[in-house]
Amino acid sequence: MKFGVVVSEGPYTHQAADSAYLFVKAALDNGHEVPRVFFYHDGVNVATRLSVPPQDERNIQENWTALAKDHDVDLVVCIAAAQRRGMLDENEARRQGKTADNIAEGFRISGLGQLIEMGIQTDRLVTFGD
Amino acid sequence: MTTKKFLYVNRKAPYGTIYALESLEVVLIGAAFEQDVSVAFLDDGVFQLTKGQDTGEIGVKNFSPTFRALGDYDVTKLYVEAESLAERGLTKDDLQDIQYEDEDDDYAEKPSIIIVNRAEMADVMADQDVVLSF
Amino acid sequence: MSTLHTVNKSPFATQALLSCLNHCKDGDAVLMIEDGVYGGVSGTGMASMVEDKMKSVTLYVLSPDLSARGIDAARLIDGIQGTDYAGFVELVAKHDRTQNWL
Numbered sequence: 001m002k003f004g005v006v007v008s009e010g011p012y013t014h015q016a017a018d019s020a021y022l023f024v025k026a027a028l029d030n031g032h033e034v035p036r037v038f039f040y041h042d043g044v045n046v047a048t049r050l051s052v053p054p055q056d057e058r059n060i061q062e063n064w065t066a067l068a069k070d071h072d073v074d075l076v077v078c079i080a081a082a083q084r085r086g087m088l089d090e091n092e093a094r095r096q097g098k099t100a101d102n103i104a105e106g107f108r109i110s111g112l113g114q115l116i117e118m119g120i121q122t123d124r125l126v127t128f129g130d
Numbered sequence: 131m132t133t134k135k136f137l138y139v140n141r142k143a144p145y146g147t148i149y150a151l152e153s154l155e156v157v158l159i160g161a162a163f164e165q166d167v168s169v170a171f172l173d174d175g176v177f178q179l180t181k182g183q184d185t186g187e188i189g190v191k192n193f194s195p196t197f198r199a200l201g202d203y204d205v206t207k208l209y210v211e212a213e214s215l216a217e218r219g220l221t222k223d224d225l226q227d228i229q230y231e232d233e234d235d236d237y238a239e240k241p242s243i244i245i246v247n248r249a250e251m252a253d254v255m256a257d258q259d260v261v262l263s264f
Numbered sequence: 265m266s267t268l269h270t271v272n273k274s275p276f277a278t279q280a281l282l283s284c285l286n287h288c289k290d291g292d293a294v295l296m297i298e299d300g301v302y303g304g305v306s307g308t309g310m311a312s313m314v315e316d317k318m319k320s321v322t323l324y325v326l327s328p329d330l331s332a333r334g335i336d337a338a339r340l341i342d343g344i345q346g347t348d349y350a351g352f353v354e355l356v357a358k359h360d361r362t363q364n365w366l
Contacts, residue, residue, distance in 0.1 A: 008366070015272075015298045015299075016272075019272075019297060022328075022349050023349060023352060026348075026349035026350050027353045030350055030354070032357070040152065040156075041149065081152060112159040112160070113162070115159075116163045116165070119165075120134055124356050124357065125261070125361075126270075126356055126364065127262065127364040128364070141283065172287075248287065252286075252287040252288070252289055255267070258361060259361065261363045261364075263363065
């Protein structure tokens, strides 16, 4: 079965990004497909490659990046939500005249249409938020 | 393209948090996909539709007029829960008048807001393919 | 046709669980995750509301979230079932849609 997953809260403050990660891993381990995870609201902050959590804590962004790489999961960060919160990829940074970008490997910035498309193309949609 | 029944569930008040605004942004973008769209307002979500919102002094954009434009995007089913209104001391008259033009009925103006009781809201929710919660 | 509902808030903090239970249909399932697991504990001010609903709805708690909060499964309301993440996945698959009460 194909699952679409939405993450709608930021990392560390809320458990949502951790719960979503464990859910996606369990789905993949049990023979399901997770073609895409969509990050919305403060969930876009999961995608920053500039976070430096203490070494004895899990690194939420790195967990997701590894999952995307190992299982070909499309990690999409909503562009409208991302721009509000200072999350930019190289292209957007250039386009907006900003001096830095911060999107980690495995994530890509795209429009809200990707969320709707995920709803259409998957069998089940699960949202992790607050 | 497959047509699915999409329900956007709004249970949060506007302005205190961004959920209401970013939910509306999803509804507007989603309209382009020509799915069967309904929007539900219950619990504090009913506060999103009230008349007379004026954000001039808090420095935040007042997005409540956008609800009146939903009809132009073919989003014409706004389910509002009667119990949620009553618990908050609201009646239908406290809500904006939101209408759409029915192209199948000589573009007659019809109300988009459908007041439902809790059991009917549960029926609406159970009749969907995709439920997105905000 | 049935729905899996998830609740991730303590019922002492928000009305998410109350609202969820008020909108469940017979045959639905409710899975309590994160702080939602506090809603599954017996002897609380919320327990009777949850127990009433269990005649028509199946209730689950996500065991890893229960353990994290130091709650022994023996303290759960009778009839509430613990499940792990694999069980969560199967519940999503088994029901026609998932509704998340955030």
